[in-house]
Amino acid sequence: MSEGKIKVSIDGILVEVEPGTTIMNAARQIGGDVVPPAMCYYSSLEGSGGKCRTCLVKVSKGSEKDPRPMPKLVASCRTGVMDGMEVQNITSPEVLEARKGIVEFLLINHPLDCPVCDQAGECDLQNLSYKHGIEETRYNFDRRTFEKIDIGDKIKLHMTRCILCYRCVMVADQLTDKRVHGVLGRGDVSEISTYISNAVDNDFSGNMIDVCPVGALTDRTFRFKNRVWFTKPVEAHRDCPTCSGKVTLWYKGEEVLRVTGRKDEFGELEEFICNDCRFDKKATSDWVIDGPRSVKNTSVISSNHYELPAPPPVIKENLKLQTENKKQLERAEKLK
């Protein structure tokens, strides 16, 4: 055993971590399927997590010293590991059952308007419900709705889709000065809002869009322009005086439709970027291209990233086939 490290087993896989690590981060060191889903936890935001309850896991052995299991399921993002702890995530039916229940709770008041939502295709809630949700709803009452509001000229707040993860409030609290938005109201009618519809005007406010796990906060410069899976993500950077300048450009043809921060495999931003980079630099000439972004082949975004197949040589010699092929190409272009 290495110096100062403690041993934890998650779903039977042993990992050595620093003392003070949470179960979630220990699982992320292992990676793969044993990582609990996180809708509200965001490693770079202090105090985040513990709210959505999707990351609940079972601690079947508390520690080497005190081997009693914990009486309830615990939020893995906010529970520290102990030496000798044994955690069950996907191996515990109890956890999977609870998670299914949580996903159902998150969805009963969600509008499920994915077909018109800009977040579709890169939505954490969509991915979560595909993986853990049940196929049909047992909820047959009106869903709660809110008016859409503009917070500033760049961000649209669609509160109906919100799952109250508090991430955007924490971004505003910890990244920017003078927070003007927060949670108003209580219970299932509480909402993220700005006080007397103040505009959110701050250099880093755009990061609220990136941390939002659902389509509640969307980029007004990108709204309804395209589906994310028709755009191609390309890594790029620029020499930005305010932020790191490392971004992902989302191309449609030659045009940059939007700019976001770079997300890691857990859907978290590697670095926060400034509004200047996000909203105003939308020409290829503003950027130095680093290369295509790798997208998991399970993601819907990867579906359109292949070059159109080149016509086989035989077509080149046959005029009729050539025209026919051209028509097909044009149609394919249009669809794209």
Next chain:
Amino acid sequence: MTRQLLLEHINVPGINTFEVYRRMGGYSAVEKAIKTMGPEGVLEEVKTSGLRGRGGAGFPTGMKWSFLAKPEGVPRYLVCNADESEPGTFKDRYLMTYIPHLLIEGMIVSSFALGAHTSYIYVRGEMMQQIRILEQAIAEAKANGFLGKNILGSGYDLEVYVHPGAGAYICGEETALLESLEGKRGNPRIKPPFPAVSGLYNCPTVVNNVETIAATVSIINDGGAEYAKIGIGRSTGTKLISAGGNLNKPGVYEIELGLPVEEFIYSDEYCGGIANGKQLKAVVAGGSSVPILPANLILKTIEGAPRLMSYESLAEGGFVSGTMLGSGGFIAFDEDQCIVRNTWNFTRFYHHESCGQCSPCREGTGWMEKVLFSIENGQGRSSDMDLLVNVAKNIEGNTICPLGDAAAWPVASAIRHFRDEFEWHVNNPVESQSRNYGLANYAIMANS
């Protein structure tokens, strides 16, 4: 007659003033604690007494106090939870209204034991009268040298402040209370860390119920061993019960723990039986959040032993056939009460009071309310009972604070014990709008 420790002098005229309270032997616990016992001595007496938290959870107070971290140079706080908001519970308000100096005396003794120099009484915002009474009592105690700098010449300083809340139920949860006290939105904190390590302003804090703090006074006066003789088993001492509902004599009663429930309901010394000569149908024994029990199970356990008013006896049978003492909000229902309507009413309360921080409670409480509302109004479906049980199960234990459990238990237990009444509502949508189901069918329940 039961031994009265808290309400002994409640009928003395003018007991709410310092002079009369002092004449009746008040503030002798402060003198005894500060002059002869020292903080360690007080803690030992409270440990010996076996006193358990009177706010609902029943955690041993002495143990809670001994968990308090004591780092050098960091202040420690005692916070009194007077945000009494559990439906059916009104004992703390009674205590604060009629005998406020008992709480102040308890605050001084407890703060002294914990080494706190600043203590807060967090009072529910609606209780303006009690806030004024407590402030008056604090001013009187201060004028007589029992509060402020150098209490009784011992060198011990203590300030007690009254802090009004804004009336949210969730602020009765200890960490939400601390958030509210700090001036923030009253959302419960995620534990650990527990308040004993990092509580108010990130300093070690003990949060105790009004009745718990008041009970320390007689523990100091008579000694912990004497206190432990009252009661039964690990439920020591006396407890205030707020009896409400269809009883002949509703009100606040001080009982010795271990009193049979049957005696409490039917004897003339206490509630005097069910009002208007009706029959008992069901009882919520400890405030709205504990499981509801039908009459046969509240009077006797499933084994047939008489049910006693104590932490252990009420909990016997677990959640299948038992309940909890909770905060002592004893609500009796007679044969004319509708369990469906009552359950809907409780759920409506929890829906309204959910803080909205974590998803199971935020979404689940509203869902249960809507389903129960449709059953109550004749639009229920036969699958709704299983749905409710499942939703309650998904909420229970998966939330940040116990509000989720508190919302789930009444629903789950009502369906467990009164399923036939729910089914009757669903199957007779028209009839259920004009009359009540009547007495529960106890025979079916005993077999299930």
